[in-house]
Amino acid sequence: MFKKLLLVVLMSVATRPTFAAKEVVDKIIATVNSEAILLSDMKKLQSRITKPGAIDESILLGEPIESLKSDKNAQLQFLIREKLITAEIKRQNLSVTDDKVDAEMNQLAKRGQMTRPEFEKFIVKQGLTVEDYKEIQKNKMERQGFFENEIVSKLRITDEDAYGEYQTKNPNYKPNVNEFKVAQIFFNPRLKGEGEAALARANAVLEKLKAGESYETLANKFNEDGSGNKDGILGTFKTGELKPETENAIAGLSENDYTDVVRTKQGFHIFKLLSKKTTMDPQFLKYKDQIKGYLSEKNFARQLKNWFESKKQDAYITIYDNAT
Template identity: 50%
Template sequence: MINTLLSLMLLTAPAHADVVEKTVAIVNSELVLESDFKALEKRIDKPGMVDESLLFDKPVSSLKGNRKAQLDYLINEKLLESEVKRLNLAVTTDRVESELRDMAKRNNLSQPDLIKAIKSQGVTEEEYRAFLKEKIEKQSLMDSEIISKLRISDEDALNEYLKQNPNSRPSIDEFSVAHIFFSPKKGGAEAAVKRAELALGKLRQGESFETLAQQFSEDPNFTAGGSLGTFKSGEFLPEIEEAISNLKVGETTPIVKSRIGYHIVKVTSKKMAMDPKFEKVKDRIKAQLLEQSFKRQLKLWLQTKRDDSFVRVNE
């Protein structure tokens, strides 16, 4: 009887039992499974199938055989997937098809030839469509969360250019200034300097330049705010041109001695003549700075998301 029951059980049991896959980590509602590691190992050897922005300047090869690095990478991927869902940024198959058509057009290929080229890299069409869908979604996420908030100015690019080319300095082409003038004809040079020091102290304590110019300036041709007008480079007192050479608009000099007396000078506008070589490389430098800034902000953003998310590792 027992043998009969065992026989019936064997006959009715499934040919194979389903294996419950090990969950290595949980990221919000996303699971990192053991199979994800195997899939990632395969992706490493397939060009373009690993998101290098999540490696932060490490080579793709750094993932190979490195379970700790793979886990960190997969957790970051799951954080992105979780945010894509939260922000409802998922794309349709039609959007993926449209991107494939555009890719083929950009490369002067038919879509079947594009798929053939993808397969030649060891990637199946199904794998690539899934990868492309995730890529479009991640790009949309990065655009809204990080890239749209980055600002790289021409001044940022110029500063980077000057770091790389310290012997190249921009020259002042045109400038406008105001001054507070202290005349040595009124009690001598020493007395003029003391009056200038008194005014400079008040300026550094926060009093406005314009008010102090009204109170202290001894310029016989004084105009409102101490304005002297606009000049081309080389047209003004050389001592003052030298003193303002490194100032930004709105900044003031310490006490400057000229052949006519003592001045505290404020730059009210400044037009720089750029090195022609800088103009040629400006856009490239801005692109480099943008990429560097993106990497920094992505790293900070991911860390913030990890801190704010439910992340549990079972290993």
């Protein structure tokens, strides 16, 4: 009787439905084109966040890494960007072989003055397995190739760009102009009447200039300086060689601009600045390469962000309701 009762109990336990909640092993939380992002991918990312060097900060698009730690939506967007880059790496055939990854790890060990086994022990101390580190390094190398092809090769940062940035950050700085090439149309008050008549002639020529007539043609026709210089060219002068009123008049001109009528002791002038040479601040020359590096990083981040926005618009991205 006891054996029969025990058998009934065991059978009832075996066939009784289990109402305890089952743990979800994995699920799809988003898709990028045909590629799935799994819940386990997000958990791996959450683990990577805590490990030095395991997150590619360029994909953060300027946000601090702390922004990922508690924001699951930010984590999901990061994973989507990773998928977009991985797809492009495959499309451009930029995959890196395991041999190249091993060679790079050997170089890293050498630069750290470690043997390969010592380097691998160091990796483990950082909370990573060697295989995890290899995968991180492989992704890094592939992305570097992609960044070089898609963005860095298209960046153009000139010395002029760097100089403009320097002047923006130093608004009180004024470049030293140390050489001018100048032309003039001169109106002599001792010819053809008194000073007022010379001023009237000067204003009449100025109106012709403003109407679009050639400075050189007008200089050859109306110049009264008696030098016979073609196109009114005075010559090239260093700072301090011209009279102060002349230097002040042309100081704010861009090349090929002309002044209004300028009055001096000699008479009336319309000057044209043909060219000028400036001396750059020695402090700028000292930091020029650093400024260009800063501008390159700034432009890289902006171009990468634009690339992601463009790719997201072209991709089929689905985020499921239970993703976060």
